[in-house]
Amino acid sequence: MPMTKTFTENDLVGFIYGELDKAKYHEVEQALLVDQSLQEKYDELKEVVSQLNKLKYQPSEKSVRNILNFSKGYQVHST
Amino acid sequence: MSNVKLTDGQLVSIYKNGNEEAFEELLVRHKDRVFTTIYLIVKDRYLAEDLMQDVFIKTIKTIKSGRYNEEGKFLPWILRIAHNLAIDQFRKERRYPTIVMEDGSSVMNTLEFSEAPIESEHIKQDTYNLLKQHIQELPESQREVLVMRHYMQMSFQEIADATGVSINTALGRMRYALINLRKKLNLSENAYDKNFYRK
Incomplete structure (x- = not known):
């Protein structure tokens, strides 16, 4: 008798991201x-997921410098 | 800083005690992820640059004033700040009402953004740039799940809780986002091939 597919x-998305419980994970794995x-x-x-994992945007050097300068100049004054 | 890889929590503690290099290390470690999270929401590089600075300024003030909760994890915390600021700004700037369409997507997705033509000028025909472009074209609900899962490192259960939907809906939105991206990439590749091999 063929196995009944319950997923x-x-x-399948949960499987790709490693977010299925053990039983369901095993079921998808066998079906594949x-x-x-x-x-x-x-x-x-x-394939799309692996491309998304490599994708990133980078902020400008100027923004990074602004943040570092702000940090160096920021003092907390206790009252 | 020494060659030993310190945890974010350790860097925060050292920074709180006045070591600016510790902060620089935190910034270098996480700036791209924070910036990507913001940019994928606001879809405007200049606005994203401003908001990223706001996020880190808020971080600096919170840590230096001793209000940082050391029990929480640094990256999820800063990404939550980034996400909230970006969403607030996106809605404030556009001043469009959020009207949900029958398929769950926002009506905002049908509108053109003024910066799009400028962005288009810089788009090169390689996979990553195409992917970046296609992410911007996804319905808001799908883009939101994608950003939360890939860049904010939230689980689908956390996404479901944060967006007020079932985990199955969150998974479904991610699935449609992936399918849509795959289709768009295929279409782009085919268009490129036809262009290249034009008779």
Whole structure:
């Protein structure tokens, strides 16, 4: 008898981000081994996630200098 | 600072005692993540630069005045400040009412932003720049989950609690965000190929 699939595509997202409980994680893991269409969806989502992990914006040097200068000049006066 | 990698908490304590290098280390460590969080929300580099300075100025004042709660973690704390300031500023500046559409996205996503053409001039045809551009085009609810999960390091349960939705909705928004980004990247790649191999 074939296994009944109890997870949703949202669970695939939880799997990618490592946020499923053990039982559900195992279920998705097993399904990925036998379901090619699911494996393709996983690969596509995983690729975007890995690109997002590398993406960052950098502030200007001027902003960084302004912050450091503010810190050096900021004194707390006790009353 | 010594070569030993100090924790954020240790750096905060040293900074509180007057060591400016400790603060510089904290700033270098976290400036990109704070800036990215802000920029992805306000979608304006100049505004993001200002807000990032506001975030760190608030941090400096809080730590130097002894009001920093050492039990909390530094990065989630500063990212929460960044997120709140960015959201406040985004709503204040735009003065658009938040009207939620049937699909859960905000009506703000249908509006063009004045800085977009200037930003477009600088967009190069590489994957990361395209990805940055496509993130800006996501519906607000999807972009919010993406920022919270990737840059604020919040779990989906924390995101669900913070945004007042179920964890399944938070996961669903992230899934749609990823699918949309994937589609947009594919479309961009195809458009680029057609351009490149034009007969």
